Amino acid sequence: MNLALSNLFQDKLRFALSVIGIALAVMLILFLLGLRAGVFRSAVIYLDNAPGSVAVMPQGVKSTSAGSGQFLSPETVDTVSSAPGVDRATPVLAMMAIPELHGKKQAIKLVGYDPAFGGGPWDLKEGREPANDGEVVLDRVLAGRHGFDVGDSFSIAGHELTVVGLSNQTASFAGTLVFARKTFVESVALAPGEASFILVTPAAGTTSAELIAGLRSLPGTNVLLKSQVMENDQQIIAGIFDQVIFLMVAAAFIVGALVVGLVIYTATVERRGEYGILKAIGARNGVLYRVVVSQAAVAASVGVALGIGFAYAAGWLVMSARPQFLVAIEPTAIILTLAAGFVMALAGALVPARAVAGLAPAEVFRR
């Protein structure tokens, strides 16, 4: 181990560069996984905070991620509200809109709700909920980016809207939440009295499963657990993101392994003489492999530890500069990255180990 360490630390700048290289690769892996987890969380933040445990969706609709092009009729809303076992029914009419704010297109999800039934902002930072059509609660981050404050106004689909409140936890890269009265969204979508979905809270003594069984006979609907809709929303996001993210994680992993390989290979080749002497005095290849692997493990360990720190710093930096991005570094991702770092070290040690194994002691002395 001493030989491994002295070999590795012989050139401190080289060691530092190698550790930074590994750390950046690790940071990239962890950051990408954090970004993915953040996108997943943002995708369900509304349903996670909205009331109810059961979701009544239009027939064939299983998620809220994409607009379904279908609405629940006013009669369905009334029927669900008065169904046995229902404590509260929260009809929501949601639609995507792309207003242009300060010359930049901004994706927003306009959530139409009735304050009497809930489904509005759950963490109001400032101001109040919309009392009239044409009033909205804007996400705090979106408002900050465009210099909006309570009392300011902007336009969506030809309608002038006044900001009456600012909400927390509602920013998202793929569609920041903006809350308006349901009647206003109905007028924009030309869908009077209709709803995109109804969130239902079971009455005391009624389980969600019993409620679903009771509501399933409603024509033109698809009744699911709210948690199932959230899972479906995340699966749709996964279908878009995962292939790209995992290809990039794989590339970052190979870069990390190459950095380990480059450093340990150079350190090994520079010390060929010493390794030759060790072989000449009877050291087996196993001993030399241990030296090489120890160096790789030390470089990878320090790099991984630094990389985790870098990932948290990068996450903080990105979320400070662009709060619409949530970077959620989860413990499972860290464990995965630690394992990746270990495999990187082993993969990186392969070439140097071969170089050591191929050493002919006599030849080393002859040179």
Place this chain on the structure above:
Amino acid sequence: MFRLAIANLVQNKTRLLISVGGVALALTLVLFFRAVFDGAEGRLTVYIDRAGADVWVSQEGVRTMHMSESALPASVAEEVRAVPGVEEAVPILYTEGMIEANGSDYIVYLFGVPVGAPLGGPSLVSESAPEPQSGQIVIDHAVASEAGLGLGDQVTALGQQLTIAGLTSGTSSLVSSVSFVSMEDFAAVRGGGDVVSFVLVKIEQGESPAAISSRIAETVPGVTVQTSPEFASQERKLVKDMSADIITIMNTAGYLTGLAVVALTIYIATVGRRREYGVLKAMGVRNSRLYWIVLVQALLTVGIGLLAGLGLTLLLSAVIPSFNELIVLSVSMNSLVRVTAVSAIIACISALLPARQLAGLEPVAIIRRG
């Protein structure tokens, strides 16, 4: 000196291979991510480009199709048709929805087009029916292939079981694809009364799209009117505005990793050749000449890495669609120029560290140390 730089670099081929590989992969990260976005952007306007409309009419304030919803009273189509210079005005329904095919869900831009409409219907139908009748759907070939379905099979869209009557091609991307149902089926499940999403306009021969566009905007209230190129340009701007931040983040991560790999490589190559540099210094070679050698090595490493990275990205662009037709990668000249410029900067920065080492070299001491 140039020869010396090359000889120094290629002397240890394993080291060169590892370092070029590292740079190549780091730059591949940047090129690949950009290629995914460029590929998706190229497909984003495919419906607009192929619909055959000169002018698009949407709800007031709605300038895009992607992630947008437009609702117009159906009577708007008649009002538009009555505008002088308009040859055809076709109302369509549109939503960004899901289709369930063989147990998997796919995001689609779903269009409801009147049967027999001269505009807006499916184009490049690779098989069978030219347009969907009631109870039928036309989906993209890539989605059908991914789901293992073909003509006559069933999918679920708009909550209805629909039969695949035709396949389009070239409309799929990582995010979505284009599907068509009959306007009648779409309207029946949408609810909300007599509503359309857009009105597609074909202008009379000799008229200019811009002039007709202005004329419709002046005549029909509550609408936004754009020429087809304007509409497509708004779509591209949406993707650009939405993806700019994430692309910057990914590029920074890729470039930083590349920088670390190149800096490490050049540093190792230079320090490993200390003795030769010491000899050169003892022979009277100036520091500036030595810096030049290091810089050439850095530029060569990055240059070869960039070529390898580009080759790898092009290879991925060719190979990935054969496994998954939904992913379309496109390496643009713009992206290539940008990555080349940043790579050159990376090479120059990487050459700085060893330059300090060279400046501090004491020729005699080095040679004595052997």
